[in-house]
Amino acid sequence: MIKPVVFKNKSQELVGILHIPDNLKPEEKTPGIVMFHGFTGNKTEAHRLFVQVARSLCKSSFTVFRFDFRGSGDSDGEFEDMTLPGELDDAEAALTFLIRQKNVDEGRIGVIGLSMGGRVATILASKDERVKFAIFYSAALGPLRDRFLTHMDKEKLEKLNSGEAIEVSEGWYLRKSFFDTVDYVIPFKVMGKIKIPMLIIHGDRDLLIPLEEAEKGYEIIKSLNDKNELYVIKGGDHTFSKKEYTLEVISKTLSWLSLVV
Numbered sequence: 001m002i003k004p005v006v007f008k009n010k011s012q013e014l015v016g017i018l019h020i021p022d023n024l025k026p027e028e029k030t031p032g033i034v035m036f037h038g039f040t041g042n043k044t045e046a047h048r049l050f051v052q053v054a055r056s057l058c059k060s061s062f063t064v065f066r067f068d069f070r071g072s073g074d075s076d077g078e079f080e081d082m083t084l085p086g087e088l089d090d091a092e093a094a095l096t097f098l099i100r101q102k103n104v105d106e107g108r109i110g111v112i113g114l115s116m117g118g119r120v121a122t123i124l125a126s127k128d129e130r131v132k133f134a135i136f137y138s139a140a141l142g143p144l145r146d147r148f149l150t151h152m153d154k155e156k157l158e159k160l161n162s163g164e165a166i167e168v169s170e171g172w173y174l175r176k177s178f179f180d181t182v183d184y185v186i187p188f189k190v191m192g193k194i195k196i197p198m199l200i201i202h203g204d205r206d207l208l209i210p211l212e213e214a215e216k217g218y219e220i221i222k223s224l225n226d227k228n229e230l231y232v233i234k235g236g237d238h239t240f241s242k243k244e245y246t247l248e249v250i251s252k253t254l255s256w257l258s259l260v261v
Contacts, residue, residue: 007067009093012076016067016094017043019058024103031108031261032098033057035066036091036117038138038239040172042073045114046239049246053112056250060257065098080165080173083181087120095130108132108261112253115209115238116140122187125194133260135199135253138238140209141187141217145179191220197227197260201249203236227260 003018021030035054037045043066044051054064069090070077091111099106110133113121118139125134148168149157156166165173191198198221202214211232218230231252236245 005097007093007097009070009090012070014067014070014076014090014093015043015074016065016097017054018098018101019054019062019064019066020101020103021058021061021063028103029105029108030061030063030103031110031257032063032065032101032104032106033110033112034091034094034098035064036087036094036111036113036120037066037069037072038115038117039140040072040079040169041114041117043068044073047241047246049114049239049249052246053250053253056254057257060254062257062261063098063101063104065094067094080175081177082174083177084116084119084123084184085181087116088123091120091124092128095124095128099130106130110134110257110261112137114138119144119187122191122194123185125196125198126185126187126190131196133197133199133257134194135201135256136214136217137201137240137249138203138206138209139187139200139214139217141191142213143183143186145183148179148182188217188220191217192224194221195224197225199228199253199256200230201233201252202230203233203238203240203245205235206238208238227256229256231256 001020050066057064068075069087071079071082111121112135114137118136125131165175200214204211221228240249
C-alpha cells in the first residue's frame with residue numbers, strides 16, 4: 001500500500017510517500033527505511049529509481065518512506081535556499097516521522113541515500129543513534145565546495161558574493177549559503193566513527209562521483225563492522241539508469257539487508 005503524506009519542518013510542509021506492506025496484523029512491526037534523494041532530485045528520482053527500490057523493499061516487508069527535501073519536488077521552499085545542514089534537518093524530521101508510524105519497529109530503522117542524499121545519510125548515521133543501518137548509492141563522500149566553484153567564472157562568483165542566486169545547472173539556482181555549508185561535515189571525516197552496518201553501492205562508470213571516492217570510503221569503514229561492504233555495479237552510471245543496473249542494485253540491497261535486519 002502506498003500512502004501520500006505531508007509533514008512539517010521549520011514551519012514548512014514536506015511531501016512524501018509511505019510504502020506500507022500489505023496484510024499487516026494490527027500489532028505487527030516492520031523494519032523501516034527512509035530514502036534521501038540527490039542534488040536536484042526528488043522522492044521519485046531519475047527513471048523512478050526510488051519508486052522501484054521502495055516497492056521491492058515493501059514487498060520484502062519493509063515500511064519505506066521517500067520524501068522531498070524542502071525546496072525540491074513537491075515540498076515547500078525554494079531550491080535556491082538549500083543548504084546541507086537544512087537537508088540534514090529535514091532528514092532528521094523524516095526519520096522521526098517514520099518512527100512514529102505504529103507499524104514500524106524503531107529498533108530496526110535504516111537509511112538509503114543517493115548522491116547528495118548519500119552525503120546526508122552518512123552524516124545522519126554518524127550522529128543519530130536511531131539509525132541502525134545505512135546504504136549509500138553513488139554517495140558524495142568527499143569535499144564538494146571547490147568542485148562546484150572551479151567551474152564558475154568571475155561574473156558568477158561576484159553575483160554569488162553580492163547575495164544573488166546563481167544558476168548551477170539548467171533551471172537550478174543556489175545562493176552563497178549552499179557553498180558555505182556543503183562541506184561543513186565531510187563524510188570521509190566522520191565515517192570512521194560509524195559502528196552500524198553500512199553498504200556502499202557504486203557504478204564503475206559513474207562520471208559525477210568517481211568510484212575511487214567509494215573505494216576511499218570503504219577503506220575507512222571496512223574494519224568497523226563485519227557486515228560493511230562495497231559493491232560495484234559493472235558498467236553502472238551515477239543513477240544506475242539501465243534496467244539491469246537498477247535490478248542489480250535492488251537485488252544487492254535486499255540480499256545485504258537480509259543479513260543485517
